[in-house]
Amino acid sequence: MKLSLMLSPRALMVSCVAAAWLANAGGTAAADSVLKNRSIGYVLTDEYWAVYQTAEGKDECPQGLIKMGPREQFRELFPEDGTKRTVVETQLMREGQIWHPSPDYKEQFPYPEAGGKYSYGVNLDGTVGPNDFTSPDGEKGIKNQLYRALGCNEHFRGPDGVQFALTNKMVRIVPYNRLLIELTNVDDLGNDPDVNVSIERGLDTLLTDGTGDLIIPGGTQRVDTRFGKKYTQRLHGKIVDGVLMTDQTDIRIMHTQNDNPSEEVYRRGTFRLKVSAEGAQGILAGYNDIDSLYYGMNRNLGTYFQAYGRLTSQSLYKKMRELADGFPDPKTGKNTAISSAMTMMFKQVFIERPGKDKNKEATAH
């Protein structure tokens, strides 16, 4: 199994700095010294939808990026031509469409899909079909239909897309978004056929360097148990050539932006993370329930923010319904979920559980 490492400009800079640090550090952070009791913990530091990007979308969006956002559509729908219209007929009608979306919504504006050969993601069902992508590493059968729906929208593209930038910012500054994963039963971070992975919620702020901007490994995170067992998940997986691959199962992630919590459920989800002593990075892939995904997006960033990225929610909803490729409704037969991949980056942390001895470490320097 191959994994492409998706690096944003910031991630590239972070990696370069980390490399420089390691070169200077004289071997301060060897992998073995971080594996304590055959375990290692990580905390989420970056999170954004995995969008395969070429310059200006030349390969994946040859027709150009989406130009008709909420403001542009509103101007077209309701031109200032002297016609008298009420708020109910205009703004509230549009907001109503956002909050009560319908698969039967008639899209009047062009909403180009991302295409091309490549995308990040995982072959979630082991098949290779005509709608699948190939990963940049050459793996075929990549399922990521969500990428088609949002790949040509500036809102989701890095480094300046509002969703891209704000999601990351909120992951870093809001402890509610603190996601921990811990690998246990690890013999070798390079290859291990049998490892356990737990997903927890964390409590603490992230440890940074002197600039306050760069998150560094070695911090401590206390496990936050206040949200119940639903968010303490136990997975099983393996490590192959330094890449953690978890068995597919439903994975729940909580997230908030602007104090509006939402839950993302990756059905038949799986992590594909390149793991090391300093951190982990890769993707969380699975089938996202479209309705919960959509409500979460709108709760986190309303029309005001979406307008900057020319994202019209009802257009995106319509597109996601069209591209849905998993979990058909037993009654209608229509798919309710869409294959997706979220880029995630983690930094190594020590994880402290309530009631455990705080001072049991044996190999400190």
Next chain:
Amino acid sequence: MRHRGEKYKWFVGSAAAIAVSLVLSNCAQPASKTAAVSKDAAAPSSRAALVEPDGGAPKHLRILTSEQYLNTLAYVFGDDIRLQTDFAPLPRADGLLASGAALAGFTGGQIEQYYRTGTAAAGLAMDARRREFLINCKPADARAADRACATKFLGVVGRILYRGRLTDALLTDSVNKASEAADRLKDFYAGLSSALEGMLASPAVLFVAETSEPDPAQPGRERLDAYSVASRLSLLLWNSVPDDALLRAGESGELMTDKGRAAAVDRMLASPRLEAGVRAFFDDMLGFDQFATLAKDSIIYQSFSAVTAQDAREQTLRTIVDQLLVKKRDYRDLYTTRETFLSPALGAIYGVKASGWTPYTSPKDSPRAGLLTQVSFLALHSHAGRSSPTLRGKALRELLMCQPVPPPPANVDFSALENPDPNIKTQRARLEIHRTNPVCAGCHKITDPIGLALEHFDGAGQYRETERGAPIDASGSLDNQQFADAAELGASLRNMPALTSCLVKRVYGYATGGPTAPVDQAVLAYFDNVFARQGYRLPDLLRSIALSKSFVTVRDVPAPSRTASLSAP
């Protein structure tokens, strides 16, 4: 505004008078010790007398440090009045800023700084949220002056602020100012605030002027008077001004009896406020004021941030309080103990989990043992981007053994160090340049062999096995004692007589409010012996010094000398 302007002029005039007195007072200070390194700085305790010799210290005029001033505000008005202010740095004398406080000058800029701080504190204290419980009376009319209420409040507060020396004239003057301002501003509390500002910026509050009286037990000699003794005790043990009980002990004369002083000292040693006093002393002795300007290259030392620096200082102070006050351990064990505390930022340096401040004991095979291997010592005495065996060795000699190391010659050629041969991997190899250059070797041989033992820790205090790929040799020696690594260095230091005699010297200087002098040698040797017999317990040493004759006896100052050095030892 006119009112404030007048007060400011009055303040400047008073401060100038005090400053002149200060200069004259310090003209009489003895010359500092020479800068030569001397192993005799650690006088063997066996030479010391078993009975306290005649001793004493000069009367000092010293300025309150920032922390003492803020502690005073917190004591009088409550812990929530914590202002973020740093007064002008004090000169370091005889290894201590506290001793430099007796040599400090006073500028117009500083006056303004004190005045601003006093104004802010007075404003907060008279804030509508606090006045209900801070002011011990209610005015008949909140929109007018009330002399009775103002007298009641200012009398209580002023007594503490003036450390017992609030005369009727001073109180009347403050009440007059409060009344005048209240009538003008039609606000009793604004008037009170105005008078309080004046008190808080008064030279009599900012300067501790020690005064004396004839000593009935030693005819012909002087001893400190009761208020001066009270101030010395509270600044030594609490880093603050005397509380009401101590002032009462002074006023009743009890403090001037052996029994009364013992009772007062024992009460102060048992108080939780002792921690503030001990923290302040070690913060001063260990040169932690340098943390204010400590910075590391964030590319080289990613794990080191401003939070790390702050926590490193706190870690050492917590360790000291825990070992010396809570567990009442031998002072020397500070240099070998594996017990400490970690914060999340320090956990990243140590490579262990730490949520909040967490007690931590390093394992027996860990290279970390004692204060020398804590981040505060390692990072503070390193360069921004690399470790420095020289700075570490120098710090150990000067701060912990009271052995001054001379500065480098003015004409020293640093080029070989600044632009080293890239094939040289380790600090040990780089410093070979010093050891082969006779101009440098004299001093470097007394610093580098010590500092090289700490080379397993980089400039941020992180452990490392290698330096630029080359294995690190951490062996070294301290005054003919050989060791293989940092832990053994700590063990060697623990057994050095200079370690304990240095602490005695620093505590004595700190307690008596000024630099020690050669004439103090006999007294210091006596306290060395006492300290040893006490099992090197700090609270016992503090008690012995606070109850000694030397603590209260005024020593005549020899002929004026202007050669006193203000530089670091």
